[in-house]
Amino acid sequence: MAQQIETIIIGGGQAGLATSYYLTQRDRAHIILEQAAQAGSVWRNERWDSFTLVTPNWSFRLPGAEYQDDQPDGFMPRDEIVTRLQQYATRYQLPVRYGVRATSVEPTADGQGYRVSTNQGDLEASNVVVATGLFQQPKIPAFSAALSPPIIQLHSSQYRNPQSLPPGAVLVVGSAQSGCQIAEELYQNGRQVYLCVGSAGRAPRRYRGKDTYEWLLNVGFFDKTAEMLPSPKARFAGNPHLSGRDGGHSLNLHQFARDGVVLLGAAQGGQGDTLWLGGNLKENLAKADRFEAEVVKMIDGYIAQKGIDAPPESLPILRDGYDAPEIMELNLQDAGIAAIIWATGYRFDFSLVKLPIFDSDGYPIQKRGVTAYPGLFFVGLHWLYKQKSGLFVGVGEDADYIAAAIANRMTPSQSPIP
Secondary structure (H helix, E strand, O other), X not given: OOEEEEEEEEOOOHHHHHHHHHHHHOOOOEEEEEOOOOOXXXXXXXXXXXXXXOOOHHHOOOOOOOOOOOOOOOOOEHHHHHHHHHHHHHHOOXXXXXXXXXXXXXXXXXXXXXXXXXXXXXXXXXXXXXXXXXXXXXXXXXXXXXXXXXXXXXXXXXXXXXXXXXXXXXXEEOOOHHHHHHHHHHHHOOOOEEEXXXXXXXXXXXXXXXXXXXXXXXXXXXXXEHHHOOOHHHHHOOOOEOEOHHHOEOOOHHXXXXXXXXXXXXXXXXXXXXXXXXXXXXXXXXXXHHHHHHHHHHHXXXXXXXXXXXXXXXXXXXXXXXXXXXXXXEEOOOOOEEEEEEOOOEEOOOOOEOOOOEOOOOOXXXXXXXXXXXXXXXXXXXXXXXXHHHOOOOHHHHHHXXXXXXXXXXXXXXXXXX
């Protein structure tokens, strides 16, 4: 007979841990199933060596472990993120079962709960919280398999540092946060870099005396709800590029061009040593410029409305990228490209949930993480409820909401937390 547990949380990242924290506070019996052997696995194993959060330390708001150290305006490096997640699980004695991979979630025969199949046997629960996130499978275009075999190809989650790549030029495909940060590190370490530019926006690191992230949080930018998006697909747009490295600084594709990076349009296909490119470089550069202008306008309006004493500031206007030729076809061998880094994002996969609760994009149909199936919840997804739902600054709000929903539907637990 399968072990009976009141609540099973699938995924031991920040969303799963935060949900466990709130269930623990409410004395609700539960366990977390985490397929990795340690806490913080994604941060530990799928980020490059110099990685830092692009959000300031003060925005690290895991419930019960909010940042309170002496560098609130700094940017947390990879190893510190991992350490804090480990310490969080230990400090609150959160019931994580490491090395347990959930393979399916389906209703029990009596329809009163859920059977969770794992690599270590079956479990049954009244509630299941799926906290596996959106970043499950690296997204690499199919045509990559047709490119010249001698060229090393890595997803951004596999990149570690410039020294780990073979000598030669590097092509980075994708210009959202990861792509731009990796491209900058490579060219600052003497590599010739080619960068395929996508449609992600740009934001200044600081503006009018504050970090832009703080301004946007105050403005309510990150409190926008999914219903305010122009379309459901807008939730998958790339994050604006900026950096937390070396104390935090702005990233600007025009500056990249000035520094010698060869800017290209979006990668459309390829075979052998030939890469075909879209003629949309200038269009995508203009999108990044407009995004920054809109951000600045929003902040200026907020400052004026609130009567805040913040000195006026004019950001530098760069246009170097518009002078770059629109290359439609690139010969990788002639360009000396020895490695390609696909900073093209991730696919999400919730196929373990054997219920018809997904939209045409495969995203769960829910309202603030609550599905139409009693006891089945999601947490930690970008735009689950608000734009900040998947961020350290916002994940706690949704976790608290889901924990309260679970507590409200259950009778007082008579069993201790295992």
